[in-house]
Each structure stands twice: as C-alpha cells, then as structure tokens.
Amino acid sequence: MMNTYRRIVLAQRPKGEIASECFRLETLPVPELVPGQILVKNHYLSLDPYMRGRMSGRKSYANPQPLNETMIGGTVGEVIASENPQWKIGDRVAGMFGWSELGISDGQGLRRISADIPASAYLGILGxxxxxxxxxxxxxxxxxxxxxxxxxxxxxxxxxxxxxxxxxxxxxxxxxxxxxxxxxxxxxxxxxxxxxxxxxxxxxxxxxxxxxxxxxxxxxxxxxxxxxxxxxxxxxxxxxxxxxxxxxxxxxxxxxxxxxxxxxxxxxxxxxxxxEHPECWPQGLSELEVLVRDQQLQFRESVSQGLESAPEALIGLLKGRNFGKQLVRF
Amino acid sequence: MMNTYRRIVLAQRPKGEIASECFRLETLPVPELVPGQILVKNHYLSLDPYMRGRMSGRKSYANPQPLNETMIGGTVGEVIASENPQWKIGDRVAGMFGWSELGISDGQGLRRISADIPASAYLGILGxxxxxxxxxxxxxxxxxxxxxxxxxxxxxxxxxxxxxxxxxxxxxxxxxxxxxxxxxxxxxxxxxxxxxxxxxxxxxxxxxxxxxxxxxxxxxxxxxxxxxxxxxxxxxxxxxxxxxxxxxxxxxxxxxxxxxxxxxxxxxxxxxxxxEHPECWPQGLSELEVLVRDQQLQFRESVSQGLESAPEALIGLLKGRNFGKQLVRF
CATH class of the missing domain: 3.40.50.720 (NAD(P)-binding Rossmann-like Domain)
Known part of the structure; x- marks a missing residue:
C-alpha cells in the first residue's frame, strides 16, 4: 500500500485559452479511512469539454471549479481498502473522483460497473x-x-x-x-x-x-x-x-x-x-449496455498516459486534437 | 348595389423598406355570383407584420404574396348577396379576403362571428x-x-x-x-x-x-x-x-x-x-370570447380610414407607429 498519491488542482483561472500554468500537480499523504469509507484507486480519468467552463469564474449551469481543489472529472477504478460493508476490495466502481490517483468516498453517488465490459467504457459510451x-x-x-x-x-x-x-x-x-x-x-x-x-x-x-x-x-x-x-x-x-x-x-x-x-x-x-435528468439514466444505460455487449455500438478512445499528462490532453481536446473519447490512464 | 369595387395588389417587391410604389389601387367590376357563392362587403381589414415577409420573394413559412394579386389579409364584414343556402344577407363573417372592399367565397374557411361583440375584435383579440x-x-x-x-x-x-x-x-x-x-x-x-x-x-x-x-x-x-x-x-x-x-x-x-x-x-x-395549429382554435377562441364578453381582457385598436390608407398604415405598423391592433376601416 502506497503512502502518498498525486492529484492536480486548479492553480489559477485561465485568461482565454487554458495553459499548463492553470494546473498544479500535488503529492499528498493517503488519508486514514474512517468507518463507512472506502478507498478507490482510479484507473482512468475522463476529460470533457465541460471542464473548460468550470475553470472560468463565469456564470454557467454549474458552480465554478474552486481554486486549489482537485479538478473535477469522472473516473473508473477499483476499491483497494474498505471500511464499508457494502463494498469489498476489488469491486469496480465509477465515480467523480476528479484528477486524482485515489478517491475516498462513503459510497454516495458511486456506481458499480460490470466486469465483462472494459472499465473505460463506463467513462464514455456507458457514462x-x-x-x-x-x-x-x-x-x-x-x-x-x-x-x-x-x-x-x-x-x-x-x-x-x-x-x-x-x-x-x-x-x-x-x-x-x-x-x-x-x-x-x-x-x-x-x-x-x-x-x-x-x-x-x-x-x-x-x-x-x-x-x-x-x-x-x-x-x-x-x-x-x-x-x-x-x-x-x-x-x-x-x-x-x-x-x-x-x-x-x-x-x-x-x-x-x-x-x-x-x-x-x-x-x-x-x-x-x-x-440533470437522473430519472432517465437507468433506462438509457441498460439499453446502451445491451448494445455495447452485443457490439452493436462502436466507440473509440484516445488515451494519454499518467496523471501528469492530463493538462496537455485537455488542451488538445479543446482544440479538437483527440480522436474518440479522451481518457487519461493512471 | 355597387357595380365596381376597389382592391390593392402587390405591384412590385420591396427593396429594403416598403414604400407606396409597392402597391397599386385597382377598381374592378363586381363579378356575378354562381350557385354556392356569397358576396361579402368587408368592413375592416387587419394589418399585420407577417405581410412584410410575404411581400419578399424570400423563403419563409408561407408562399410569397403573388405579384398583381390582391394583398393578403384578414377581414370582417357582412354578406350582401348569397347564392348559398347556408348564408343569408346580413350574416357577419370573418375571412381572409385581403386588401379588398369585397370578397367572393363558397364559404370555405369563413367563420361566423357573434353580433354581440364588435366585429373588429375578431381581427384582433378574437382573431x-x-x-x-x-x-x-x-x-x-x-x-x-x-x-x-x-x-x-x-x-x-x-x-x-x-x-x-x-x-x-x-x-x-x-x-x-x-x-x-x-x-x-x-x-x-x-x-x-x-x-x-x-x-x-x-x-x-x-x-x-x-x-x-x-x-x-x-x-x-x-x-x-x-x-x-x-x-x-x-x-x-x-x-x-x-x-x-x-x-x-x-x-x-x-x-x-x-x-x-x-x-x-x-x-x-x-x-x-x-x-398551423387549427386544432387549438376552438378551445382558444371560446376561452377568449368568454373573457372579452366579461370585459376581463382589454384591447386597443388603431384604425385608419379607407382602403387607400392601408399602405401607409402598414408602413407605420412596421415602424412601430401604431398603438394597439392596426385596422383599416372601409
């Protein structure tokens, strides 16, 4: 078990196009779990255009990304420690742990994902x-x-x-x-x-x-x-x-x-x-899962390696340089 | 019974703002009715912004106003001659007879209007x-x-x-x-x-x-x-x-x-x-008629006198000079 993990925070808001100075890579100690919590090792981070909007202070449909906090983002990973009886080590999970190698959660808002579909699909076609x-x-x-x-x-x-x-x-x-x-x-x-x-x-x-x-x-x-x-x-x-x-x-x-x-x-x-339409997700996801298992839907991923590659990958995404769903693999 | 009547046709399409040269006043002989037809003397013509769109040749939601034809427009009036058993002289009627003192119809698309509400209302709040x-x-x-x-x-x-x-x-x-x-x-x-x-x-x-x-x-x-x-x-x-x-x-x-x-x-x-939503008209009109009879809805008319005043009145309407529903009284 590692003692530290890395994350990327928003260091400053962009003026015009985003640049690497907007981000800061930090190394933090792994916190102790308290009862009810689980520790998740993230395998993939999703990069999406909405992140650019959150980085501004501008009025939008969501609150801005706070400065000096972990950049928002969807993740998939697996449970590596659990103090919660509903989750066990090895469970596969999708969540919003952000630009971070680890996530801590009480289980709220997490989604269990199937083992017979590649995990990264849950950030794209099944996310x-x-x-x-x-x-x-x-x-x-x-x-x-x-x-x-x-x-x-x-x-x-x-x-x-x-x-x-x-x-x-x-x-x-x-x-x-x-x-x-x-x-x-x-x-x-x-x-x-x-x-x-x-x-x-x-x-x-x-x-x-x-x-x-x-x-x-x-x-x-x-x-x-x-x-x-x-x-x-x-x-x-x-x-x-x-x-x-x-x-x-x-x-x-x-x-x-x-x-x-x-x-x-x-x-x-x-x-x-x-x-904003959570009532539609169960039906939509179950329909999509059937189609993905039957290989009736094609999808493509563009994967960059390592948390440290996320800023450049997001900049590329916003310039249309990616080809398919942009992911970061940790 | 008069032998002639007047109408206004589109003489040329406007280039930019409309001007009086776009229109031509014509005097025509009153045609003979054939069985099934009625002759309507129009009392009021409605002027509306949509007319400007029709005067262009431009693609829009409706066909352009044809050149040398009676300008389109909603009217209210009364039957002054009838060869149609469903209509008798004196019946009050709303139709689309256009910029014309008279209208001939087989009754298709005409609407009977109440005698206890001022006829002009049927071109505005009840039209x-x-x-x-x-x-x-x-x-x-x-x-x-x-x-x-x-x-x-x-x-x-x-x-x-x-x-x-x-x-x-x-x-x-x-x-x-x-x-x-x-x-x-x-x-x-x-x-x-x-x-x-x-x-x-x-x-x-x-x-x-x-x-x-x-x-x-x-x-x-x-x-x-x-x-x-x-x-x-x-x-x-x-x-x-x-x-x-x-x-x-x-x-x-x-x-x-x-x-x-x-x-x-x-x-x-x-x-x-x-x-385009004729299925809604019966419910809408009956609700509005109740409110107008009960004086629960206020409305205002801006009336210009005589068919020949219609071009200037339309120009004024398009410049926002009217105050309330713009009508022409014949």
Missing amino acids: MPGMTAWYGINQILKPVAGKTVVISSASGAVGGTAGQLAKRLGCRVVGIAGGPEKCAYVQQALGFDACIDYKQADWKNAFASATPDGIDAVFENVGGEIFDASLARMNPFGRIALCGMISGYNGEDIPILNSRALLTMRLMVQGFIVT | MPGMTAWYGINQILKPVAGKTVVISSASGAVGGTAGQLAKRLGCRVVGIAGGPEKCAYVQQALGFDACIDYKQADWKNAFASATPDGIDAVFENVGGEIFDASLARMNPFGRIALCGMISGYNGEDIPILNSRALLTMRLMVQGFIVT
Whole structure:
C-alpha cells in the first residue's frame, strides 16, 4: 500500500485559452479511512469539454471549479481498502473522483460497473457521453425513420454514439467532423451516411449535397458557424438538441446569424445537461449496455498516459486534437 | 348595389423598406355570383407584420404574396348577396379576403362571428393575434404563478393579450414597448407589473431592475437586441415562445449574441405560427370570447380610414407607429 498519491488542482483561472500554468500537480499523504469509507484507486480519468467552463469564474449551469481543489472529472477504478460493508476490495466502481490517483468516498453517488465490459467504457459510451447521446436522441430529437439527422463533432464520444443511435432508428445521418481521417472513421466504422470535413474550404457545398432533403434534426455539439450552417438548411418543425458550444468555451460570445430560421421554420431548440435528468439514466444505460455487449455500438478512445499528462490532453481536446473519447490512464 | 369595387395588389417587391410604389389601387367590376357563392362587403381589414415577409420573394413559412394579386389579409364584414343556402344577407363573417372592399367565397374557411361583440375584435383579440397570444402562453410557455414572464412588443395586439393571459395565471409580467405612452398603457390599462421603454438609453438597467429574480418565460415578438436582452437574464430551464422578429422583416440577418445562454441555462425555444395549429382554435377562441364578453381582457385598436390608407398604415405598423391592433376601416 502506497503512502502518498498525486492529484492536480486548479492553480489559477485561465485568461482565454487554458495553459499548463492553470494546473498544479500535488503529492499528498493517503488519508486514514474512517468507518463507512472506502478507498478507490482510479484507473482512468475522463476529460470533457465541460471542464473548460468550470475553470472560468463565469456564470454557467454549474458552480465554478474552486481554486486549489482537485479538478473535477469522472473516473473508473477499483476499491483497494474498505471500511464499508457494502463494498469489498476489488469491486469496480465509477465515480467523480476528479484528477486524482485515489478517491475516498462513503459510497454516495458511486456506481458499480460490470466486469465483462472494459472499465473505460463506463467513462464514455456507458457514462456521461453515452447518456448525453441517448438523451438527446430519445428524449429531445425523437427522429423517425427516413428523416435527416445532422451530428456535429461526429467522431467524438457523444456525437459518434448519437449518430449510431439515429442510424438504428432508420434515419439518414450526416456527421460533421474535422479532417479526412475523422470523417472516414465516422462513415466507415460508425456507419453514418455521410460525414463533412469542416476544415475543407468548400465544406458548406458538400454539406448541402449531403442533405438534399434539408435537415429535420440536429444534435449540436459545437455551436458557432457549424450550428449556423445547419440552421440554414432546417426543414419546417425541425428539432435541435443543444449539447455543446465548444468554440465558445474560452468565454467569447458566439453570435447565431441564422436565428431567423428559428421563426420561419418553426424550430424547437432545447439546451440540456444530461446529469440533470437522473430519472432517465437507468433506462438509457441498460439499453446502451445491451448494445455495447452485443457490439452493436462502436466507440473509440484516445488515451494519454499518467496523471501528469492530463493538462496537455485537455488542451488538445479543446482544440479538437483527440480522436474518440479522451481518457487519461493512471 | 355597387357595380365596381376597389382592391390593392402587390405591384412590385420591396427593396429594403416598403414604400407606396409597392402597391397599386385597382377598381374592378363586381363579378356575378354562381350557385354556392356569397358576396361579402368587408368592413375592416387587419394589418399585420407577417405581410412584410410575404411581400419578399424570400423563403419563409408561407408562399410569397403573388405579384398583381390582391394583398393578403384578414377581414370582417357582412354578406350582401348569397347564392348559398347556408348564408343569408346580413350574416357577419370573418375571412381572409385581403386588401379588398369585397370578397367572393363558397364559404370555405369563413367563420361566423357573434353580433354581440364588435366585429373588429375578431381581427384582433378574437382573431389571429389573440389566438397567437393564447397558443404561445398556454401551449408553449405554460407559466405558473409567481414566475416572471417577459413580453416584447407589449402594447401590440399579440403582446398585450399574452401579458394579460399570463397575469391571469398569477405570473409577474414585464412588458417591453417603445415610448412612455405605450408603457403607461401596458401598465395601467393592461395591468402588467412593469413595462420598459426600449427607446430609453438606460433601458437595460431598468429591465434588470424589473426582473430581479431573472426571467422564466419570454413571449418574443421582436427579436434582435430586445431578444438578446431577455436571453441574458434567463433562469435555468426557461422557455421562449418565438412569435415574431419584426426587426428583420426587411430581410437582414439578425444575429443572436447571447446564444450561449441557450446551452448554459438549458433553455427551450419554440418558433410557431398559430395558423398551423387549427386544432387549438376552438378551445382558444371560446376561452377568449368568454373573457372579452366579461370585459376581463382589454384591447386597443388603431384604425385608419379607407382602403387607400392601408399602405401607409402598414408602413407605420412596421415602424412601430401604431398603438394597439392596426385596422383599416372601409
């Protein structure tokens, strides 16, 4: 049993883009457990765009990340010590232990995870990203067979899952992603009908060609110019699940230019945060778990090694450098 | 019985703001009725912002107004000749006969109106504007007692009715209108809790003071900067009924700057056109008719005299010069 563990705290709030000075690696003594507590060794940390928002002091849907505290984040690991009769050493567990090699908990808010599925899946397709996709598709967009669904950030953990779920419903699914490698993956591995590379100069023409009947539903993970391009092609009564605005996480306003379409096409837009809908998680996760076990859903991970690699990996994620669900392996 | 009647047709599509050259007054012979038809003498024509959109060739929720055809518009009048056994001379009728002193119909799409309510009310609070207000409040916003509802263009036919309906539900209702006279009317005659004059330099501070607990629901009739001001003050899970974007009817894009709030506050936006929801009209109109008979709803009309005054009256309406429901009396 080790005597110390490492964690990363928020050292200062970013001004514009985040940089390594925002973070500080600390080594702390492993605390003693008191009755009722368990000690968890984390194997994987999830990195997600929402972290950028929490690092600002800005008003958002959640409280800011406190300075000098462990950076927030979802983790999976195993119990290595227990003073709680409900948990035993070796139990596999998903939690929100943050950017830390160890976690201490009384068991509240922890989720037991299956041993027959790779643990890291519970941070992606069977975690918040997968549930975000499931909720947006099934609770907001509710697309029916034959309709055209557009998914931005299509190679990411949320977008990739959302598109596959829409394909299973019989929709025409068009992804938007950055670069030919990601687009090839979205079409070939994930089975989207088309994927448009927004880094190409003429991408809006390609996008129009890929959506010849207009767009009925949008799973929007990006915002800004990409969202505007979808707005301009919406069909009447289209629906938009607004899940992310990654291009605005540095705090700048992102005007929507085609707001007129909201009225002229009688669109419905719903912003959402899946953690606010816990009542949907049991159904969503059990549906997703069945599909993952049956290998009916594909997913991809981008893994960086060691807690110390987390800041650079998050910076890369925010610049779209990852390819699939971004994880850190301890 | 007269032998001729007058109408106004769209002579050319506007470039930017509309002007009198867009219209042409014509005198036509009164046609002979064939069996099944009725002839209606129109007493009032309704002028509405949607007409500006139809005058453009631009893609919108409805087909453009054809050139050289009678300008579209809602009317009320009475039957003056009938070859249809279901209608007799003197029957009062609401229809869409357009900018025309006479209308011919086989009865399809006409609505009989009560004789104990002034006919003009059926173009306002008991017509499309009233139903727009009823639908937006009851089918989209569904505000509950104690919540803060903001209504833009609050002195208009739609906004004024929407705010009174929200007051009846027990909400705190804050209007936005142009000028002290309109704001006084909105507060004193319509009973809103507050009304902010957007023509005042410091109106956003006044708006913040009038919405100390944030905003839970917005009935948006204007768009642009006024919509943005509401977006910036929305509470989590706020709802927005998007009914009009009057500042964009000249065709220019209106960026929404605070689009971030759609995500961070998990807002729902629904654009709508009440004529697409005919299933709601019987319930809505009967509820509104009861309230109008009982004088539980206030409304105000701005009446211009004679068909020939319609173009100037529409231009004035689009510049916000009207005060209450804009009508033309023939």
